[in-house]
Amino acid sequence: MPLRLNSKDEGFDAQFSALLSMKREVSADVEAAVRAIVDDVKTRGDEALIEATARFDRLTLTPQTLKVARDEIDAALAGTDPEVRAALELAHQRIRDHHQRQKPEDERYIDPIGVELGSRWTAVESVGLYVPGGLASYPSSVLMNAVPARVAGVERIAMVVPSPDGRLNPLVLAAAALCGIDEIYRIGGAQAIAALAHGTETIPPVAKIVGPGNAYVAAAKRQVFGTVGIDMIAGPSEVLVVADGENDPDWLAADLLAQAEHDAAAQSILITDDAVLADAVEGAVERQLALLPRRDVAGASWRDFGAIILVGSLDEVPALADRIAAEHLELAVADPEALFARIRNAGAVFLGRHTPEVIGDYVGGTNHVLPTARSARFSSGLSVLDFVKRTSILKLGPAQLRALGPAAIALARAEGLDAHGRSVGVRINL
Amino acid sequence: MPLRLNSKDEGFDAQFSALLSMKREVSADVEAAVRAIVDDVKTRGDEALIEATARFDRLTLTPQTLKVARDEIDAALAGTDPEVRAALELAHQRIRDHHQRQKPEDERYIDPIGVELGSRWTAVESVGLYVPGGLASYPSSVLMNAVPARVAGVERIAMVVPSPDGRLNPLVLAAAALCGIDEIYRIGGAQAIAALAHGTETIPPVAKIVGPGNAYVAAAKRQVFGTVGIDMIAGPSEVLVVADGENDPDWLAADLLAQAEHDAAAQSILITDDAVLADAVEGAVERQLALLPRRDVAGASWRDFGAIILVGSLDEVPALADRIAAEHLELAVADPEALFARIRNAGAVFLGRHTPEVIGDYVGGTNHVLPTARSARFSSGLSVLDFVKRTSILKLGPAQLRALGPAAIALARAEGLDAHGRSVGVRINL
Numbered sequence: 001m002p003l004r005l006n007s008k009d010e011g012f013d014a015q016f017s018a019l020l021s022m023k024r025e026v027s028a029d030v031e032a033a034v035r036a037i038v039d040d041v042k043t044r045g046d047e048a049l050i051e052a053t054a055r056f057d058r059l060t061l062t063p064q065t066l067k068v069a070r071d072e073i074d075a076a077l078a079g080t081d082p083e084v085r086a087a088l089e090l091a092h093q094r095i096r097d098h099h100q101r102q103k104p105e106d107e108r109y110i111d112p113i114g115v116e117l118g119s120r121w122t123a124v125e126s127v128g129l130y131v132p133g134g135l136a137s138y139p140s141s142v143l144m145n146a147v148p149a150r151v152a153g154v155e156r157i158a159m160v161v162p163s164p165d166g167r168l169n170p171l172v173l174a175a176a177a178l179c180g181i182d183e184i185y186r187i188g189g190a191q192a193i194a195a196l197a198h199g200t201e202t203i204p205p206v207a208k209i210v211g212p213g214n215a216y217v218a219a220a221k222r223q224v225f226g227t228v229g230i231d232m233i234a235g236p237s238e239v240l241v242v243a244d245g246e247n248d249p250d251w252l253a254a255d256l257l258a259q260a261e262h263d264a265a266a267q268s269i270l271i272t273d274d275a276v277l278a279d280a281v282e283g284a285v286e287r288q289l290a291l292l293p294r295r296d297v298a299g300a301s302w303r304d305f306g307a308i309i310l311v312g313s314l315d316e317v318p319a320l321a322d323r324i325a326a327e328h329l330e331l332a333v334a335d336p337e338a339l340f341a342r343i344r345n346a347g348a349v350f351l352g353r354h355t356p357e358v359i360g361d362y363v364g365g366t367n368h369v370l371p372t373a374r375s376a377r378f379s380s381g382l383s384v385l386d387f388v389k390r391t392s393i394l395k396l397g398p399a400q401l402r403a404l405g406p407a408a409i410a411l412a413r414a415e416g417l418d419a420h421g422r423s424v425g426v427r428i429n430l
Numbered sequence: 431m432p433l434r435l436n437s438k439d440e441g442f443d444a445q446f447s448a449l450l451s452m453k454r455e456v457s458a459d460v461e462a463a464v465r466a467i468v469d470d471v472k473t474r475g476d477e478a479l480i481e482a483t484a485r486f487d488r489l490t491l492t493p494q495t496l497k498v499a500r501d502e503i504d505a506a507l508a509g510t511d512p513e514v515r516a517a518l519e520l521a522h523q524r525i526r527d528h529h530q531r532q533k534p535e536d537e538r539y540i541d542p543i544g545v546e547l548g549s550r551w552t553a554v555e556s557v558g559l560y561v562p563g564g565l566a567s568y569p570s571s572v573l574m575n576a577v578p579a580r581v582a583g584v585e586r587i588a589m590v591v592p593s594p595d596g597r598l599n600p601l602v603l604a605a606a607a608l609c610g611i612d613e614i615y616r617i618g619g620a621q622a623i624a625a626l627a628h629g630t631e632t633i634p635p636v637a638k639i640v641g642p643g644n645a646y647v648a649a650a651k652r653q654v655f656g657t658v659g660i661d662m663i664a665g666p667s668e669v670l671v672v673a674d675g676e677n678d679p680d681w682l683a684a685d686l687l688a689q690a691e692h693d694a695a696a697q698s699i700l701i702t703d704d705a706v707l708a709d710a711v712e713g714a715v716e717r718q719l720a721l722l723p724r725r726d727v728a729g730a731s732w733r734d735f736g737a738i739i740l741v742g743s744l745d746e747v748p749a750l751a752d753r754i755a756a757e758h759l760e761l762a763v764a765d766p767e768a769l770f771a772r773i774r775n776a777g778a779v780f781l782g783r784h785t786p787e788v789i790g791d792y793v794g795g796t797n798h799v800l801p802t803a804r805s806a807r808f809s810s811g812l813s814v815l816d817f818v819k820r821t822s823i824l825k826l827g828p829a830q831l832r833a834l835g836p837a838a839i840a841l842a843r844a845e846g847l848d849a850h851g852r853s854v855g856v857r858i859n860l
Contacts, residue, residue: 084844087837098547101537109531116781117528117795122774124808125752138845171844208808222652226663229808233656250856258853293848322555329821336825344552351546351825356853359826362838365547366822378554378638378659380820390810391759392796395766395781396789407517408792414514414601415568418723419691423684423786 002306041194052191076173098365123153128196130211133162139175152387162188193220236265240326245274253284260301432736471624482621506603528795548823553583558626560641563592569605582817592618623650666695670756675704683714
């Protein structure tokens with residue numbers, strides 16, 4: 001049974017706060033183990049990488065077989081079911097089209113006193129893309145991470161994907177092929193992150209690493225941060241569905257379960273102002289659960305972290321939604337635009353009854369890598385901006401330096417930085 | 431004596447690589463101590479915060495005196511030397527004017543099949559601004575951190591600044607006053623970061639924390655990352671000056687020393703194609719050093735981490751500069767624009783002989799919070815973008831869902847996510 005809350009209840013504030021601070025992830029203490037692996041790969045390169053892969057993935061590699069051969073990638077694409085291939089191509093094209101609008105523009109201008117200022121954006125030179133193995137090895141995630149990098153102009157994308165016992169999801173290779181990625185290594189875990197960050201004899205280091213992974217991968221990314229850039233550390237997925245009474249309970253139940261089936265730690269929350277709908281959705285979830293192949297996972301998520309919140313009016317929604325700051329926000333209400341205008345914190349919004357969140361997972365065009373665990377309060381989903389960086393520009397002539405110099409000198413002196421003052425003063429005889 | 435390298439020497443590549451991998455920071459192991467402080471403040475709130483402040487800053491506070499009184503802020507501004515106040519106001523205005531151009535624009539559009547897509551930017555609700563105490567308590571840093579937040583539309587800025595033995599730099603209060611900040615707490619260290627992240631009885635929590643600090647502050651920021659957003663973890667400052675033979679050695683020496691005086695771990699590098707200039711700059715640095723109040727700091731930096739690199743031609747500069755990926759890049763050459771066009775990695779560029787980096791520290795208008803330690807390869811200086819976040823938008827009607835739905839279902843099935851497929855299928859009878 002999911003949590004049932006009613007905003008009219010006396011204890012609601014405390015219950016809602018408890019819901020927000022619920023710990024959904026067991027933070028395994030893998031720091032020390034990961035540090036040993038990362039240090040070993042940093043020091044011994046390929047040798048350590050190959051040993052770790054033998055140990056963790058039960059796969060014996062050589063420097064020659066670390067990299068997936070071009071033939072294998074081509075074969076994976078050629079062997080893809082035509083319907084799935086067409087779907088991947090549609091997704092690829094729509095993601096590319098949308099992200100092309102995110103490219104930031106350079107700017108140069110001259111201010112009233114003649115100082116030239118500006119910003120120039122350039123692509124990160126090289127990016128490592130981590131793709132999980134096993135159950136969570138999703139071709140859609142390859143597209144969502146690789147396409148923005150390509151659009152940004154990243155020249156080199158090195159992909160890593162573990163193949164436990166030698167098994168590699170061919171759809172992941174097919175998705176990589178669609179993105180023009182041909183540098184793929186069959187490695188994973190902390191050892192793969194270490195190889196990307198520090199380089200080995202076979203794998204040149206990259207400047208930034210993106211992509212989801214398990215606790216070991218996340219810990220390794222945190223440890224190499226600074227040596228390379230990293231994207232966000234993603235937590236379990238979540239959806240907040242806001243619905244008025246005019247909804248089909250089966251549709252909403254299906255949306256809640258789509259989130260829940262990701263992970264037993266995923267979280268699905270429904271807020272509605274209609275008590276009858278609330279009950280109907282709860283019933284529909286139970287009925288649909290029984291039909292799902294992943295009912296164990298989805299059921300655990302719904303039971304442990306699911307919630308249905310009944311409010312007196314949808315006017316109460318913005319305050320609650322902003323505190324939840326959901327990764328995915330579905331607004332299945334009569335006027336979704338009006339409600340969205342009043343909500344500030346959400347990774348992605350899905351407007352109206354005909355926009356299930358799943359469309360955004362695959363073929364909407366927007367990115368499905370989004371801030372989890374309330375971090376939409378301060379961060380954004382993956383975009384082209386994650387693969388570019390900005391250089392700020394200043395250009396003064398002698399007249400501008402004379403105009404601004406005295407103020408700079410005054411501030412330098414006030415801060416006790418005499419050499420700063422001299423650097424300006426020596427040029428304008430002050 | 432700084433390191434002297436010549437790109438013609440046989441061992442140059444190895445020497446240059448060694449220069450890049452030089453460890454300038456002693457990474458003090460403060461993790462455990464910081465974790466104890468953060469946990470204590472999280473659990474016991476004000477009481478723990480006040481105890482830690484008594485212990486580390488030798489200052490006895492109460493919940494009532496944690497916050498700096500409005501009177502004290504007003505008095506600091508009123509008491510500021512008029513020349514310094516005018517300089518602060520000029521800096522404030524120029525930083526504001528420049529950053530106002532960085533506000534990202536919302537976008538909504540409808541694609542050829544009628545799907546509505548978009549991005550909406552909103553300000554982070556509340557930001558904590560850390561300002562160091564003691565020697566590195568700079569009013570310019572208050573402006574550089576607070577102004578972009580204000581321009582972004584952040585409603586609440588809570589500033590923390592330690593006042594060891596009760597001493598507080600009035601210029602820091604004056605700069606805060608210029609930015610309209612009146613929520614200032616006289617706390618610092620890991621305990622201040624913990625208070626901002628988790629909140630106490632007196633201090634409401636914030637959504638994001640920015641600003642530089644010592645090893646304890648940096649470790650605390652890493653630890654609370656996730657609960658709140660953080661900015662980059664800044665390392666020691668650095669400058670790369672690229673100069674042809676047509677420069678005044680005294681000007682360049684002053685620029686190298688302006689960087690060096692920040693910190694014994696700061697790094698100043700000169701690259702030139704003129705051996706005579708190289709010698710002249712080295713001599714000028716020695717002469718100017720003797721005149722500097724902070725000669726101990728600047729001398730240690732120059733001796734331990736300074737470098738002069740002689741190249742055969744300025745054509746060699748882009749490859750070297752991209753590997754250095756300097757926080758500050760000065761191009762004191764005849765055609766700085768042409769050289770800049772060939773360099774990719776730099777936090778900020780200063781074009782031409784009349785643009786000393788110090789102008790960017792104070793009154794240029796660009797931000798002085800910039801990526802250090804080679805991180806300009808993958809990250810950017812502080813900007814308005816650090817104080818906003820993006821919600822991606824999708825909106826489909828029944829026709830669009832019928833058009834895209836089958837592809838989404840195909841991908842969901844291929845990924846083994848049946849509930850995903852059902853969420854679409856239930857709406858279009860598939």
